[in-house]
Amino acid sequence: MILVTAANGNQGKLLLPRLLAAGHPVRASVRSEASAAALRELGVADVVVGDLADPGVLAKAVAGVEKIYHVGPTLSDSERSVGFAIVDAARAEGVRHFVMSSVLHAITTDLIQHEVKRDIEEHLLSSGLEFTILQPTNYMLAHRLKPAFERGVFELTWSLDRRQSLIDIGDIAEVAALVLGDTARHVGATYELASPGWYTAHDLAEIIARVIGRPVVAGELDVETFATRMFSDAAGADMTYRLQAMRAISARYSSNDFVGNPNVLTWLLGRTPTSFEDWVRIQHSHATPTVNDD
Numbered sequence: 001m002i003l004v005t006a007a008n009g010n011q012g013k014l015l016l017p018r019l020l021a022a023g024h025p026v027r028a029s030v031r032s033e034a035s036a037a038a039l040r041e042l043g044v045a046d047v048v049v050g051d052l053a054d055p056g057v058l059a060k061a062v063a064g065v066e067k068i069y070h071v072g073p074t075l076s077d078s079e080r081s082v083g084f085a086i087v088d089a090a091r092a093e094g095v096r097h098f099v100m101s102s103v104l105h106a107i108t109t110d111l112i113q114h115e116v117k118r119d120i121e122e123h124l125l126s127s128g129l130e131f132t133i134l135q136p137t138n139y140m141l142a143h144r145l146k147p148a149f150e151r152g153v154f155e156l157t158w159s160l161d162r163r164q165s166l167i168d169i170g171d172i173a174e175v176a177a178l179v180l181g182d183t184a185r186h187v188g189a190t191y192e193l194a195s196p197g198w199y200t201a202h203d204l205a206e207i208i209a210r211v212i213g214r215p216v217v218a219g220e221l222d223v224e225t226f227a228t229r230m231f232s233d234a235a236g237a238d239m240t241y242r243l244q245a246m247r248a249i250s251a252r253y254s255s256n257d258f259v260g261n262p263n264v265l266t267w268l269l270g271r272t273p274t275s276f277e278d279w280v281r282i283q284h285s286h287a288t289p290t291v292n293d294d
């Protein structure tokens, strides 16, 4: 049995069908009944619903599992404590392989969500558990394309002239499935995951423009506007933490590039990773209504 946390999230939604198709028994952890229902639709029969910060929920999630794929809750002040608790619970349960989804350059501790992952990595390394750590760079995120497709503006909340590496979340899911499916091959490894290319916001806008055949310009958005747009439902304390984390991202990415190397990802996939341009092309084909000639 493989437990996947943040199971109805960006990674989980793409990983679970791969694990099911490979015949693995899976358990999913989500917070809401709505997400549980969505995963049951995907064919996941065993879903634990509730906040993983609740020890009772965590115990239910980890009971009897052989492997864990742990994705920490996005920009949540419980990420560190949940990460430590699930490592401890895994050790107590005798879990055979703990795969942690971390982040590229978790050692850059001026980024709050990196420092948290650095600490969880250290806790995992000191746990005696057999582990693999995946360190993906920034995701290629569909919501970032929406304003570009609709209004011709590609927006980021940091300097438009700093470069970043990106990764297709589908490629992360492919690697996660490979790692979970072959513990002996991947145990003890820490893999940095990035697709080829170091892009400024202007470079990314230019690529999107080429794909959609219309002009797209890069624009810098302030953190508060972006956070209100993305997290309108967040409670006060949650929003305070998210704003702190996002201001730190904005400061770090405005003073330093955030770039990695594609060699490890290429080796793991056994093919060239999905490029930003290929990914935009796929997203655009989904977003473009089919023309009916009749």
Ligand SMILES: NC(=O)c1ccc[n+]([C@@H]2O[C@H](COP(=O)([O-])OP(=O)(O)OC[C@H]3O[C@@H](n4cnc5c(N)ncnc54)[C@H](OP(=O)(O)O)[C@@H]3O)[C@@H](O)[C@H]2O)c1
Binding pocket: 005, 006, 007, 008, 009, 010, 011, 012, 029, 030, 031, 032, 033, 035, 036, 050, 051, 052, 053, 071, 072, 073, 074, 075, 076, 078, 101, 102, 103, 104, 113, 136, 137, 138, 139, 140
């Ligand atoms: N965005 C990036 O570019 C990037 C890059 C590298 C690493 N990361 C890291 O990747 C992680 C996020 O991965 P993701 O985007 O795949 O996940 P995600 O989409 O943010 O995950 C959402 C899922 O997590 C569940 N969830 C959230 N809080 C929970 C809690 N307290 N207890 C139980 N379930 C909870 C949600 O359940 P409900 O739907 O029921 O609420 C939902 O199923 C973060 O740690 C982030 O820092 C992100």
